Amino acid sequence: MLFGAVLAITWLILLIRYPTKALPVSAAALLGLGLVACWVLWQESRDARDLAHLELRIHYTPQQCPGDRPLAVELKNGSDAALQELHWEVSAYRPGTSTNLAQRLYESPRYDGPGDLLPGESWQDCLPLPDLRSGYRPNTLEFRAERLQGRFAR
Structure with a gap:
């Protein structure tokens, strides 16, 4: 300075x-x-x-995913460019409310997308739950991806 x-x-x-x-x-x-x-x-x-053209859906499905990673993630690249990297945070909400019930702790899981995803392609994976406030069960919550950060190839 x-x-x-x-x-x-x-x-x-x-x-x-x-x-x-x-x-x-x-x-x-x-x-x-x-x-x-x-x-x-x-x-x-x-x-x-390009980030606005991504479709990222998150569902709590413990019957389809392993027990330590119960969030099913579906990503579709609707942009014209290849997605090189993607990072986001998962938030949890009770239906009809706007209070985020996911805690942001240092040891919280990091959420990253696929390495390369060409235009029009899809990617699916199972991810761990974020740290939730006590007293809330994941099957009663809606999960959303927020603060998307990505890089596209040109």
Whole structure:
């Protein structure tokens, strides 16, 4: 932070002292910074659009999945790009409520998707339950994927 403050003060002094030389350099630097910012925003909006085309369903099905991993996950890639990696958090809600009953603990399970999933393909797996608040049974709850973060191949 100190380095940034010194750099800003130095730039301001040079701009005041030598405006004919510092102004074109400053304008070029601002233009370059603006181009980088536009490129980053474009990348993020493209990834957000591709994430919106993913269909991720989570169901509690202990009869179809092993006992230590009772959540059945179905993922369909509806985007135009291949999904390279995907991470999310599982939340648990009682039907009709908006209070998340899954606790976020350090030792909570991490949820990751498949390595590569081509457009139009599906992936299924069984995953562990998140840590639930005491007094709630998983068969009475709805599970949802939230805070999706992914990377797509171009």
